[in-house]
Amino acid sequence: MTAKRLVLLCILLVFCSLGCPGSGSATAVSTFLHQIEAAAATTHSFTCDFIQEKHLAMFKKPVMFKGSLAIVRPDKLRWEFTEPLPSALLLSGVSGMRCNGEAPPQAFSLDADPVMKIVAEQLWSWLGGNYTHLEEIYTMELVDATTLRLIPKEKMIADFIAGITIRFDRTTLQPATVEILEATADSTKLLFSHYRLNIEPAKSLFCDCDSRE
């Protein structure tokens, strides 16, 4: 597994491990993960809004993006920024599309684009609803009743990711905030809100850049 792949895996964990309060011990973590899986099993699709805050050394100051996420399991996804720069990533089966504001959409096939193939593979391995196997890659601990911290076990991941902290909504079992701390001290914070579970988003949402809910 390449370093990039593992980094992607980490970040996708954030997007996809939806729902898990708990506390302290390994048993508690395990119970907590099963709760997430149970919640995922009853969630065929959802949409939510998010705010992303990036603290990168490459940027002069923190950067904030707003957007929305729509998912229909097992293979449809729309990750869309609405502010300040509209853009979106669409996935539908092996086809995908990059939407970049006013620029023409860039279609890609997962068969031919190795980077996006890895992104999609990791994405769907997490969105499939089976979370317990993440324990093989991360040491998991419950910081408090609603906050889970993931520490990479393998050095290759640890070279990029120092840790991921996820705070879950107590009632919906969906992540409320996710904070990714990179090995370089860069960090990304995501705040999720307005979950709408088991709705049926329009199919065009996943193959048309201009489609709206």
Add this chain to the structure above:
Amino acid sequence: MTAVNNLSLRFRWSVSAAIVVLGCVLLANLKINENALDLLPGQALKSDLRLMQRLGLVDKIFLTLTIPANAGSSKSERQQILKTAAEKLGTALAGNPVFAEVLYKLPPGFELQAYGLFREHLPVLTEEADLATLRQAVRPEAVTSKLLEGYKLLNSPTGIALGKQIQQDPLGLSSILFGKMAALRSTFALDIVDGYFMSKDGTSCLLMAESRLPLTDSDNAEKVAGLINRNLPESAHPALKTLIIGSLSHTLANSRAIQQDLSILLPIASILLLLLLVFAFRDIRALAILAVPFAATPLAIGITNLFFDRISTMALGFGIVLLGISVDYGIHMYLELTRGTEPREIILQRIRRPILLAAGTTIAVFLVLLFSKVPAHRQMATLSLCGVILSLIISWLIIPLFSPAKTSPANNTVSLFRYDKSANTTRNILILAAWLILMLTGLFSWPRLHYNGNLQSLDIPSKQVIEEEYLFQKIWGQPQDQAFIISQGNTLEEALNLNSSVYQALQQTKTPFQSLAPLLPGPEQQADNGERWQQFWQHNRAEFELLFARAANSQGFSAKAFQPFFSWLDQRPLLLDPAAILTGPLQGLFTNMIRTPSRQYLGKDEQDDRQFLITTTVTMSDALLPVFTALEKTLPGVVLLANEKWRSQLETLMKHDILNLSFAAALANIVIIIIAFKSARPVLAVLAPVLSALAAMAAYCYLTSSDLNMMHMLMGIMIVGLSVDYGVYVVCAIEEGISETSTMTVTLCAASTLIGFGVLAFASHPALSSLGITALVGIGAAWPATLFVTPVLLGKFTGSRV
């Protein structure tokens, strides 16, 4: 038994037995050569074929696992079935020592690893043509656009993964590499899915393997085919099929077709031949005639083996076939001894001249063939020459022992032709007219014949092979005709430098090609590229840095955001080490194109002939042939491997060889006949069967395909050898006016040849069929010409028995 007594029985049997025993002893050391090189004239052609063997092209097998588009519920499910099957088959073949190279997938993450490897060395991979991309990339609007794109990517789901890449290459200069990586698979229409080679429609998966066993040998081909069949993963899905492409399927199709033909035709020919002899001689002892060539064969092969290190299978096969000529001496002796009315010693003295003359003309033909440029022809000539001489000796010693004395000449003499004397003039005119028409037809046809030097014309791919090759081309988008341009060097660096020169030359042709040079130029080219890269940045760096800093700042990037990129620009260009490539993630693809000496599987005698070989695959056409052959002249060390080139060279060499040899053989025969018969009339009469056979064969070839192939030529030699004998027998008989059995001799000889070889005309294999048809047409013309035309030309056509 007076004649027999002249030479003691013991002496006759001792000499004959010694010939057989010595032959058997020498046979123990027989070394057979399966190498097709012996079939080719000229050193250049042989070098090319040897090069193909060193490259592993001859023994390469392409396996396509294919599944119908309606199998499985989705494209990804079909691909999963194919991946599982390819993994199973690939692992099994790779673990078998029979296969030297098996490529069925590239390692996981190979594209990203390859990207990482090549990106670092981008300066030495940037060619002159890529400067336009560089110039475009440093324009203000391009810089702004790329930085904005990077900004968005850093904030996207892939941002963490791509962060380092954006820092190192904010201008996207690595796009230069993508086109170069695509050039690696330009001749195949395929997608690489998880490292597996998938067709565009996702219904087929490609595997490549190279056999250590030469696949031009039928036994090896059967063994390798069995190995593959035992490991076929068709159990992975009921609809999964496997297409096997390469020399393997052709060797199998040919050997199986020949075996099937011979298993049917040989018993038929043998039964007919026995019936003919039994019917004609009505004596079991006559079968001794058939034993003569068999007794001579072992020693003939043994002697040939003394002159040549190894005997080609082709020379062995055809040499033995040509020995069939020597049956005629036995038939002639037997008939004369059993049907002649004179004392046996008189008969033996009388037939000595025609038999020695007949043998002399045949020997002259084979002597001439010794000067052929084709090693297999020389071996065949030596074998036949020895065989004819030995057969002559054995016939002379043994046939009298098996020939019962004549009891009732009137009853035993067979006369097949009786003519009315009153009709002689008209009949003679008609005969001559028919013969002249045949001659004119031959004269008309001969200059219009084309020698087809393409050995593939003797290939018989079965219907299944043809269909599978068509499917293979359809699935993988392979052009019909491909050629290989090989760059040779004593060191890898030398070969890479040459390959870079080939690449530059090919870029002018606009033809599709697959080359290693864009991603692994030679050290010289790398140094040039690096120099050009540095010059570019020396000219543009200051201005670029200013505009880049402004654009990055306005985009919100910090001052040190792209420090890794500028540090990389500051470095001296790093040369790409070929060894890193040969052990890197694209090893499978690269090792297919770079042949190191350790991966050239050669015979012991070729151990010194080892160089680094780099292959460039090009799509071939007749128009491009001169362009590619010019590369051989302008770039020493470059070799073009192309069917078009070989066909043309082979045709020129073979035509030259055959024309010279035919002329020399004809001259030798004519001289012998002139010396023997002195005046023009009998000479023409002797040669009439030969001329008839040649005219008929030329006319037949012209009317059917206008092509002469190697089989026609080889069989033609035999027909000339036989038909000149017929002429000699009949002319001697007529001139001396004492023989009553020449008609039967010629008829029996011709009939036995027609049966023995004529049945091959019904073979499905074109090589055997060519042999059979040539025999039918040639002997079919020589036989009647001997019986009717020769006496007329001699002016002795009396209508009585001859």
